Amino acid sequence: DSGVTQTPKHLITATGQRVTLRCSPRSGDLSVYWYQQSLDQGLQFLIQYYNGEERAKGNILERFSAQQFPDLHSELNLSSLELGDSALYFCASSVTPGPQETQYFGPGTRLLVL
């Protein structure tokens, strides 16, 4: 158990819908990352937040957005869902971004879009 929690574990929804994935970082970690894992794209970095502010963006679609709240939990919002958005979404956390940073991953949310 890494100490990073994610809810829900599984999510089944229909195309065109909107979902929210939630992540709570390890105690004391200020930085949260979101990744998407799919069969065709592998593990891809989506977005990073540090202490409430967006720090870096990766391959995140415009239909997707995220935020980090004052209590440091983060939410990833996926809207206008398409079949291709079906994937495993991981959250990771670290103490702070830096030259010797280690990210710890949560159990993931498996999203299925029908």
Next chain:
Amino acid sequence: AQSVSQHNHHVILSEAASLELGCNYSYGGTVNLFWYVQYPGQHLQLLLKYFSGDPLVKGIKGFEAEFIKSKFSFNLRKPSVQWSDTAEYFCAVNWATLSGSARQLTFGSGTQLTVLP
């Protein structure tokens, strides 16, 4: 663009065989190197990491990895695998920026290891 390559997509071994999984990254500079393991249905767990110093690093569960800067490689090894090592293994790299902080993790495509009892 920065990239990480894992050339072995699927490796099948018998128990007690030795393991070496390859990982190469695209160019030099200051790098941090990681191996993560994902057991079936589970999340990514950190196996080991290299930041600096001794290029041979030891991780959990008897795994080790060697950083060879001249070859841009960070291969994972285990002298004797067990059935419980069946999992997917991911190499990940991040590169230091000019300011000294680290960019985001870039993952390889993963290697599925199957250990036959």
